[in-house]
Amino acid sequence: MSELSGLYISSLRLWKGMVIMGVREFYLELAERIRKKGQAEVITVLWGPDRGKKYFSEEKALEKMTAEEEVHHEVLYGRPKAAILGGGHVSFELAKVLKLLDLHVTVADSREEFANSERFPGCQVCCGDLGQWLEETPAAAFGYYIILTRGHKEDGLCLRKILKKKYEYVGMIGSRSKVAQTLEKLRKDGFSEEKLQEVHAPVGLPIKAQTPGEIAVSIGAEIIQVKNQVPRLILEKEVAEAIKDQEFQVIATIIEKKGSSPRGAGTRMVIAPSGKIRGTIGGGAVEAAAIDYGKKMTKAFDVQEYSLNNEAAAGLGMICGGRVKVMFEKL
Numbered sequence: 001m002s003e004l005s006g007l008y009i010s011s012l013r014l015w016k017g018m019v020i021m022g023v024r025e026f027y028l029e030l031a032e033r034i035r036k037k038g039q040a041e042v043i044t045v046l047w048g049p050d051r052g053k054k055y056f057s058e059e060k061a062l063e064k065m066t067a068e069e070e071v072h073h074e075v076l077y078g079r080p081k082a083a084i085l086g087g088g089h090v091s092f093e094l095a096k097v098l099k100l101l102d103l104h105v106t107v108a109d110s111r112e113e114f115a116n117s118e119r120f121p122g123c124q125v126c127c128g129d130l131g132q133w134l135e136e137t138p139a140a141a142f143g144y145y146i147i148l149t150r151g152h153k154e155d156g157l158c159l160r161k162i163l164k165k166k167y168e169y170v171g172m173i174g175s176r177s178k179v180a181q182t183l184e185k186l187r188k189d190g191f192s193e194e195k196l197q198e199v200h201a202p203v204g205l206p207i208k209a210q211t212p213g214e215i216a217v218s219i220g221a222e223i224i225q226v227k228n229q230v231p232r233l234i235l236e237k238e239v240a241e242a243i244k245d246q247e248f249q250v251i252a253t254i255i256e257k258k259g260s261s262p263r264g265a266g267t268r269m270v271i272a273p274s275g276k277i278r279g280t281i282g283g284g285a286v287e288a289a290a291i292d293y294g295k296k297m298t299k300a301f302d303v304q305e306y307s308l309n310n311e312a313a314a315g316l317g318m319i320c321g322g323r324v325k326v327m328f329e330k331l
């Protein structure tokens with residue numbers, strides 16, 4: 001997966017010659033590009049003659065910039081993909097945790113009674129030899145691998161194959177002695193110390209987890225810790241699905257945050273005239289004010305700033321300080 005940061009905002013110059021489409025159609029195309037390529041760069045003109053227009057950018061096109069515009073520039077990614085190797089008790093609970101974290105989850109096991117969609121609803125399930133499955137899986141297919149097979153030998157086989165792939169996280173269950181044995185064997189087989197240090201084993205944060213559910217939570221927490229070391233802006237599934245629904249007429253995006261605020265730049269929610277929403281820009285008084293504005297919005301495009309300082313903060317019922325700038329677009 002890419003090492004790029006998920007979001008950045010800057011003032012750039014806008015170039016000509018790109019196809020312009022309606023905002024709803026643009027977001028639907030955005031979701032499709034992310035599905036196919038894993039990421040997409042987007043430019044929205046904030047101020048200037050083309051205010052409100054959106055473009056897909058290509059890095060080589062930056063050399064063709066011709067006119068000055070202030071823009072919002074962001075890189076959006078698809079849902080992270082996780083592979084759980086093994087379909088046992090911990091895997092059963094872990095799949096629930098990872099779906100809650102909005103990861104796309106695949107579970108693989110050689111046993112039909114453990115590898116089926118009834119046991120893992122909402123997940124992709126693969127039944128077959130794990131070694132062969134990993135051999136056939138593209139090198140960059142998953143960002144997160146969690147090895148929870150039925151035995152120490154199979155754990156080692158999976159780890160050996162995964163370490164030759166691209167990934168952001170690999171974790172393996174097991175006692176410290178079993179983990180040490182597995183890593184020592186890989187060390188003797190030529191795997192570098194640097195590569196072996198990438199393995200999170202025993203898997204999960206050390207929170208004295210005992211039950212399958214507790215272990216699953218500890219693994220989920222460790223994945224969050226690793227994932228968020230390189231911030232990425234995700235087009236959240238709930239928002240992407242709501243954009244298809246004509247009931248929702250406005251999309252609100254945080255484009256700038258200074259000081260204290262629950263969610264950062266790039267987070268989105270869609271708003272219906274009734275006030276119904278999907279997604280969130282942080283809840284609380286700022287979100288309530290944004291919903292109120294969005295459900296009555298008549299402009300095609302606007303930017304609103306919510307100050308959380310002094311009198312303005314008191315007016316929104318906030319005392320934490322800071323400032324949030326929200327972009328509103330009619331779908």
